[in-house]
Amino acid sequence: MENLPIIILASVFVAAFLAPALHRVLGDRCGLVLSLVPLAGAWVYAEMVPRIMAGQPFVYRHAWVPSLGISLDFRIDGLSLLFLLLISVIGVFVTWYAAGYLAGKKDLGRFYLYLFGFMGSMLGVVSADHLVLLFVFWELTSISSYLLIGYYHNEAKSRAAALQALLVTGAGGLCLLAGVILLGRMAGTFLISELLAMDAAALVAQPGFTTVLILILLGAFTKSAQFPFHFWLPNAMTAPAPVSAYLHSATMVKAGVFLLARLFPLLSASPLWFPIVAPVGAVTMITGVVMALGQNDLKKILAYTTVGVLGTLTMLLGIGTELAVKAAMAYLLAHAIYKAALFMTSGTIDHETGVRDPDLLGGLRRAMPFTAAAALVGGLSMAGVPLLLGFVSKEYFYKALLDAQGAGVLWEVLGVGASVVMVAAAITAGIKPFWGKLLPTPKHAHEAPWTMWLGPVLLGVAGIKTGLFPSYAGAGLVGPAAAAVLGDGGFVADLKLWHGWTTALGLSAVTVLLGLGLYALLPRIRAARGIFGGLARLGPEHGYDNLLSGLLAFARWQTSVLQNGYLRNYILTVVMFTVVLVGWMLPGVVPSPDWDTMVRPHVLTVTVCLLIMAGAIFACLTSSRFTAILALGVVGVGIAMLYFMFSAPDLAMTQVLVETLTLVLFVLAFYRLPVFGNYSKKSVKIRDAILAAVFGTVMAMVVLVEQSSRAADNAVSRFMGENSLALANGRNVVNVILVDFRALDTLGEITVLAIAALGVFAMLRLRPGRGGKEDR
C-alpha cells in the first residue's frame, strides 16, 4: 500500500467516469457516495503529514513515453501536501454542497464527471514531479474548468465566460508549455526535483533564461488571474456556486501561485524575479480590492477579493524572503478555508432566497442558523479578527511586509489598504446578510439541507481550531510547505498566535477599525458604481474583446478565401502549391533519362497507359456527367491494372474496391447534383490545362529523380523487406507495414476516416430542417 496517493489520484478519475452512471442509479444521493473518494484521499494525505514533517517526500516513478523521456513521476513534499489536503477536503465539502445545490438537476451526473475530472487534474498538478506531466494536468484543469464554468450551457453569458476563461488560461498554458520545454532542454532534465537541486545561479546565467522565466510567469499569471489577465475570474462567476467555491477560490486559481512556489528556488534566482513578480502581484491586489468595492453582487465581491488575495500571494512570493514565503503559505491556507466557506454560504443565500445583492439581504440568521454561523466565522477570519486563522496569517503578512526591501513604506501602505477593503467585503458577504433587520426576499428563506451547510460549518471549525492553536497547522502544513518552497530542508516554520505588542499587531488593529469605517461608507461608494463600470471598460478585458473579434474577423476572411466551398479551387490550390514547392527543388537534380538502359515497356503496359490517358481526356471533354464518371472509372481501373502488372496486388485490390465504392457514392449523389453545365470561362480552362500539364511534367520528373536515387539508397524498403518475417511474423510486407511497423499511422488513419464518416453523417442526417427524424 506504498502507492496509496497514486491509487487515490487514479480513483478520482475513475469516479469521474462512473459519476453519470452512478447518478442514473442513485439520483441526487450519488454525490454522497462519490465524496467517499476525496474523503479517503484526505485520510491518506493526512496520514502522510508526519512523514513529510520528517522530511521524507513520497516518490513514485513509472515509464510513460520512454522514447521522449516522459514518465509518470510523482513527488509529494510539504508544498504538494498542503495543496493535496486543501483539494481533497474542500473537494468533499463541495461534492456534498453540489448534491444540495444542484438537487434534481438531470445532468448532475455530468456535473460530477467534470468536477471529479477537475479534482483529479488538480491533484495531479500539485503532485507531479515531471514538467511535462505537470503541464498535462495543468491543461486538464483548464479544460475541466471550461466545462464547469459553462455548466449552464444554454445561457449565452455562461458560454462566453467559459470560453474567455479557456482562452486566457489556454494561451497562458501554451506559454507555459514553451517555457517548460525550453527549461527542460536548458537544464537537461524535466524532473522538477532534479531541477531544483541544480545550481540555480548557473542555470539563470544561461542565455535565454529570461525567455523561460517570462513564459512560465505568463502561464502562472493567466491561471492565477493576475493583472492584466484578471478579468476572466469575476466573469467565471456565472458558474454554479459549488464551482466558484472549489475552482475560483480554493484550488484552481491557486495553481498559478503553486507553480510560482514550486519553481521558486530556481526562478527567484533570476534578477528579474523580484521586479516582475512583486509589482504584478501588488497591482493585482489593488485592482482586485478596488473593483470589489463597486460590486453589489455577493459572488462578484468574493471573486474580486479573491483576485486581490491571489495578487497578495504572488506579491509575497515576489518579495521572496523566508518570512514572506511563510506568510504566503499561511495566507493561502487561511484564504482557502474561509473563502470556500463564504462562496458556499453566499451560494446558499442565492439558492434559498433568490437574491445576491447584499443591500437587499438582512436578518437571515433565524431562518438559516447553521449557514449564518459558518458565514460569520468565515467573514471574521477574512477580516482578520483574532482567534481565527485569518488573523494569524495577516499578522505574518504584515510582518513580511515590514521586513521587505525594495519599496520602503509603500509595502505596508498597499498591504493595509488591501486588507481594509477585505474587512469591508468580509462584513458585506459574511455578516450583513444574516444580521440586523429581516428584509423580505422573493423566495421564502429557510435553512438549506445539511449537505449545503455541513461543509461550511466544518470549514469554520477548522478556521477556529487552527486560529486558536496555530502551531499545529504551522508545524504540520505551513512549515513543511514553506520549507519545500525555499528548498531548504532544515527550515522549520512555526505559527504563533501571540507575538507580543508588535507593529504588525498595531497594523491589524488599525486595519479592522479602518475596515469598519469603510464598510459604513460602502453604500455611497456603490452609488458611484458608474465609475467602476467605466474602469472595467477601460481595463484589459476591452483588449481581450478587441483581440477576439479581430481574430474572428481574420478567420472569417481567410476561410472565405481558402475554404470557399468549391472543390475545383481546393484542387487548384493543392496542385499549385505542390508544383511550386516541389518544382523549385527539381532543377539540377533531375537526371537526363538514360534511354538505352531503360527496360522496354511491355505492349500490355503501353495499352493500359493509353487507356488511362484516353479516359482522362474523355472525362475532360464530355458534356455528360454520367460519361465523365464512367471515364474516371476507366482511369481508376487502369491504374489498378498497372499496380497489378508491377506486382503490387494489395494496392491493385484496394484500388479496385475503392473505385467500385466511389462509383456507388457517385450514383447515390448523382440526382442531387446541379445540372451539368459549362460554368468555366475559356480563359479559366486554358489556365487549368496549363497547370495540369505543368503538374504532370513535375510529377514525371519526380519519378525520374526517385528512380535514379533509389538504387543508391533504399534502406527503408530493404529494412521492411528483410525484417517483415523475422520481426513481425508476416510475409506480406504491405500488410506488416500497415498493422505492425507503422501501426500508429494506421490507427490515426482509421480515426480520421471515422471522423470524416461522422462528419458526413452529421451533415446529411442531423442538419436542421430534417424535423428531428430518428437517426441511426
Next chain:
Amino acid sequence: MNSIILATVSRLLTGLLLVFSVFLLLRGHNLPGGGFSGGLVAASAFVLASFASGFPAARRLLVVPPRVIMGFGLVVALVAGLAGNVAGYPFLTGLWDTTLFPVVGKLGTPLFFDVGVYFAVLGVTTLIVFSLGEDSEEED
C-alpha cells in the same frame, strides 16, 4: 431498383462476399489482403444488398448500426495496441503466440489490430453510403 435478377443474385453474393472478406482479412499477414481490403469487400457486400433490397433491409442485415461497428473497430485496434503496454512494451508492440493455427498461421496482436481496421472500414463505408443513400431517397 426492383430487379428480381439483382435481388436473387445479391442474396447469394452477399454471403459469398462476406466470407471472402473474412478470408482476405485472415490471410492478409502473409498473402495479399488484410483488414483494409477485407473491410471494403464486406462493405460492398452490404452496399450490394442495399441496392438489391433497399436500405432498411441492408440495415437489418447489418444488425448493428454502422456507427457502432465503426466505434467497435477503433476500440479493438486501440486495445490491440494497448496489449503491448500491458506486457511492458511500448504502445502497439506486436505480441505473438508461437503455436501455428490452421488458416491464420501464428496468432498475434497485429491480427487483432487488423480486425479493428476491418470493422472500422466496414463501419465508415456503410455509414457514408447509407447516410447518402437514405438522404437521397427521402428527398425523392
